Amino acid sequence: MEVQNARRWAPRGTRAWLTAAAALAIASGVRMLLHPLLGPIMPGTAFCIAAALVEYFCGLAPALAVMLLGLGIADYLFVPPYATITVFNSADLVLLISYPLVTLLVIFLIERLRRSQFRAELIASVAQSRYEMLLRHDNERLLARRAVDETHRLLRHLSHHHRTFIFIQALERDALQQVDDIKTQGLLPRLPNEIAPGPRFADVDTEDIQRLSKALWPGSHRVRMKGADGASRLTECMCERFTTHAGEFLVLRIGD
Numbered sequence: 373m374e375v376q377n378a379r380r381w382a383p384r385g386t387r388a389w390l391t392a393a394a395a396l397a398i399a400s401g402v403r404m405l406l407h408p409l410l411g412p413i414m415p416g417t418a419f420c421i422a423a424a425l426v427e428y429f430c431g432l433a434p435a436l437a438v439m440l441l442g443l444g445i446a447d448y449l450f451v452p453p454y455a456t457i458t459v460f461n462s463a464d465l466v467l468l469i470s471y472p473l474v475t476l477l478v479i480f481l482i483e484r485l486r487r488s489q490f491r492a493e494l495i496a497s498v499a500q501s502r503y504e505m506l507l508r509h510d511n512e513r514l515l516a517r518r519a520v521d522e523t524h525r526l527l528r529h530l531s532h533h534h535r536t537f538i539f540i541q542a543l544e545r546d547a548l549q550q551v552d553d554i555k556t557q558g559l560l561p562r563l564p565n566e567i568a569p570g571p572r573f574a575d576v577d578t579e580d581i582q583r584l585s586k587a588l589w590p591g592s593h594r595v596r597m598k599g600a601d602g603a604s605r606l607t608e609c610m611c612e613r614f615t616t617h618a619g620e621f622l623v624l625r626i627g628d
Contacts, residue, residue, distance in 0.1 A: 381490030382431025392434035395422040399438075400445055407450060412463060415450035416442060416471035420478065427479045428486065439475045446471065519617035526614040529623060536626035537570030538595075538609065539581075541588060543620040572597070572626060577604060588622050597626075 382388065399422035403415070419442025427435035448455060451463045530537060567585055577596040584593065590613040597607045608627040613620065 379487055381486050382433075388430040388434050389437075391430050392426045392438050395426050396438050396441055396445075398422065399442065400449075403446070403450060412450065412452050415446040416467055416475070419443070419446055420471065420475045423475050424478045424482060427482045432479070432483050435479050439472065439479065442475075443467070443471055516617065519615065522614050523616040523618070526616060526621060526623070529612065529614070533625045535571060538572045538576055538624045538626065539570050540568045541585065541622045541624070542568075543622060570625075584624065588624065590622065592627070593624070 396419070399418040403410075403418040406418075419438065423435045423439040423442060426438050447464055447467055448457060451467055453459050530540075573581075575598045577598075580595040584595070588611055590611050593609045593611055594606050595609050596604045598604055609624055610627045611622055611624045613622055615621075
């Protein structure tokens with residue numbers, strides 16, 4: 373996969389350049405402290421290390437700036453004759469060849485590794501986002517399939533218990549939580565009274581219809597129904613809940 377943004381891994385702004393300036397100052401200070409011990413030996417080592425660290429944390433441009441400024445400081449202060457630029461000898465030539473060669477090699481190797489690391493992180497981030505999208509689509513597909521299955525179950529239920537069907541009530545999706553809490557809280561939830569009557573709707577006492585329309589939950593209920601002789605008697609009824617793509621439904625029917 374070609375990732376064009378891999379070269380933009382380094383932080384931008386003045387903070388990177390301030391970090392590079394601090395690294396150059398620290399390298400100069402350390403080399404000056406070690407100068408009485410080292411003398412003209414390895415004049416550019418501290419600046420090479422500083423450039424490598426700046427490359428790792430701040431990017432290519434600040435690292436090249438540290439390398440070039442470090443070359444001038446090392447040649448001026450730590451290559452004999454010290455603190456003069458009028459003399460150019462073999463020590464200056466060795467520093468001019470060896471220091472940029474080694475430092476550039478280290479810098480470009482680190483740059484390549486950092487780009488590869490940033491490219492791998494970008495690819496991992498894209499893969500993670502695509503995986504999350506697939507999970508969401510899979511969950512939506514499962515929910516849609518469940519809603520379709522519930523719709524088919526509702527239709528089979530209505531057709532199978534057609535002669536014992538009293539009414540069906542449509543609910544809001546958040547109303548079922550109130551229905552589930554009715555036993556623990558002892559409250560009557562305010563449910564929408566969208567009721568479709570069934571074949572036995574007219575046989576149920578009017579007061580029971582009004583009571584159930586306001587406080588109906590899945591489970592067993594007792595209602596007063598008219599018999600063949602016209603007398604009312606308590607009848608066991610069952611209420612079942614169905615979750616479909618069109619919403620939540622409660623179906624009340626005469627128990628088996």
